Amino acid sequence: MAPAEDDTVRLKPPGPGSARRGLIGGLALLGLLGGGVWYGAGGPGEDARPAPAATPAPPQPMVRVMAEAELLALLPEQPSLYRLRENPQVFVLLFPDLARQGEALNRAAALIEKAGLPRDRLLDATELAAAIARSGDTPATWYLGHDYRSADLARFFALAERDRVALNEAELWLRDQFALASAAAGPGPFAMVSAAAPGPQMDMPMRMAVLRHEIGHGHYFTLPGFAGHVQAVWRNGFTEAERGAFRGFLGREGYDAGNDELMANEAMAYLLFTPDPRLFGPAQVGLAPATLDRLRELLRVGLTLP
Ligand SMILES: [Zn+2]
Structure with missing residues (x-):
């Protein structure tokens, strides 16, 4: 997950040398x-244990x-x-x-x-x-x-x-x-x-949102049927304008906007698993709150944890 792009919450680089500590x-x-x-x-x-008689x-x-x-x-x-x-x-x-x-x-x-x-x-x-x-x-x-x-x-x-x-x-x-x-x-x-x-x-709330976001990707990679569902929603449930808004947001965050599978996976993780408005919300992606709610609903119906 990339850091937030908005300047108001843009994460400042650490002081000299600290990144290498x-x-x-x-x-x-x-x-x-x-x-x-x-x-x-x-x-x-x-x-140091005595060797067992059989091959261990x-x-x-x-x-x-x-x-x-x-x-x-x-x-x-x-x-x-x-x-x-x-x-x-x-x-x-x-x-x-x-x-x-x-x-x-x-x-x-x-x-x-x-x-x-x-x-x-x-x-x-x-x-x-x-x-x-x-x-x-x-x-x-x-x-x-x-x-x-x-x-x-x-x-x-x-x-x-x-x-x-x-x-x-x-x-x-x-x-x-x-x-x-x-x-x-x-x-x-x-x-x-x-x-x-x-x-x-x-901070701790942002860290929790990041970990939830990454676990959301973990589900995408491993739950049978979930990735296919997310891809289908991306292709058929999002309008072209909505896909464009997500490609713009994710491209600004440094993701490869030419990778459509990545775009769908990230859109899912931001919509369903990133509960921190500093990282994701209507302002960052440039879509109305009701639009995000509609897309969340479409994605959520495919998610069943084991
Ligand atoms: Zn992600």
Whole structure:
């Protein structure tokens, strides 16, 4: 999710150097041992046990399950992975600040959905910094939250491997979490979404709206039939003028307005799952309140949580 565009709520860049603070040294280990993830029997630290007679089963990755209401109130001190109780195909990464979220996910955002950037290779650090600067953002504020299909993140890591691109420490941590989620989710697609803790650039109500927005995308990526319903409403329930208003709003926020599937997914997430008028409302999108209510109703009828 992009920061609000309106100047009255435009998130100010952090002070010099602050976006780079807290480079994630050692966090891969901390994330596994002290974060929201742990190993079941046979995990790290149990080597001193007597070896069982039979071949031991491989470690079973476990990801802590949390209800959405719990996640909305949760502010872990280290980057952590959780699984959404209401829809277990949605995995949620919570970061202690926007800078660390950006370190882990900005390059994936560039590959997967940021406008005007290559879709077939990873940017290097210089190219990524330039793309962020062109958008008027900092690494911390390029996105307030992130949401990806498992297949898109798998492609990100496969391209890094193919081109021998060195991942930064936060991206290596992300790769570990992706592997844990993959093992827990089983065969089938899943979603990884993220939000950061509140701070100078995002208060608690805005953070809650961002997390709800990203979880909404998680539903879109994983609930059978929901994406098709959203696409059908976008094509047939929105007028061309309404689609144009959303493309304008989302394009100003830095989304790729030429990607119609992304436009439909974002329109859904803003309409149904973004309860903060600083981030979304009639003024930002340039449509009447009654129009937004009508579109909400059309979208909502397709949403049935497991
Ligand atoms: Zn979004």
